[in-house]
Amino acid sequence: MPELPEVETARALIEACALGRTIAAVDDGDTYVCRPHVPGDIASALVGHELTRAGRIGKSMWLETDGGDGPSLGLHLGMAGRIVVVGAEGAAESTAYGGDPMSPAEAKAAAATGAGAGGHPDPRLSGNPVWTRFALDFEDGGALLLFDKRRLGRAVLNPDLTHLGPDALLVSKAEFRARVGVGEAPLKARIMDQSVIAGVGNLLADEALWQARQPPLRPAGDLSGDELGALWTALRKATKAAMKRGGVHTGDVIDFRRRDAACPRCGAPMVKAAVGGRTTWWCSAEQAWPH
DNA sequence: AGCATTGTTTCACA
């Protein structure tokens, strides 16, 4: 699920619900999610510090402590992660991000079970593992949890984000043109390269290219300035629409990324190939390449 | 059983 829109939603949730709270304990026992740290590393660095800011570039988040003077925590949702913030003990509300809606009671139950314990918060799934891979417990009794079925999410101290390009939602049109419209790599591979612009994943890339009627396989350096500007606009619109609607899977073309589907705009067959190492679907007429 | 999956990293190779 998580591409830029989902991660921004998670960041905003943290900003709204977790800032100002002090860390009392940390569950950093998953040595894969917390690699290269060993259990206790993150805990001993963070306990006693107060969350003061939640930042994001592309799909990467970081939480600052003590106004930037304390250690920071990097969070990445990987392929299937979601953030859950549990309210203070006794508070009525809890908030969840991503996946199926989770009631406050369910979120509390999930928090109570902790990592690796049995008992899914959803009664229909009771008996299944809970998928809590990392947790910050706050002094007020609440918590911030990283749920992740696939375990490809990350939690790490003082993350290095220098390899990332500018955030896909913050990059100016001029900079987008200069960074994306270069080289012989397929356009889709170029916009998904996190060092070029950060935040575009497989589904958002397919959606933006379809909206802009651009062929995924077209060399990025072939686009005109106007075409790059139109792609920048399409990408912004698709990203904002995904945030508003609740995820990249709500894009207009996403449901048509399947065999025997027709383009929902012109009716031509949708076609598939691997581009940039990822399964890619596009309209055989509007996005044909070469023309 | 086999294949695919919204992400990242690494490596062999052209």
Add this chain to the structure above:
DNA sequence: TTGTGAAACAATGC
């Protein structure tokens, strides 16, 4: 230097 493809990572769903 650039770019590609495949594999690995982990776990689930069809």
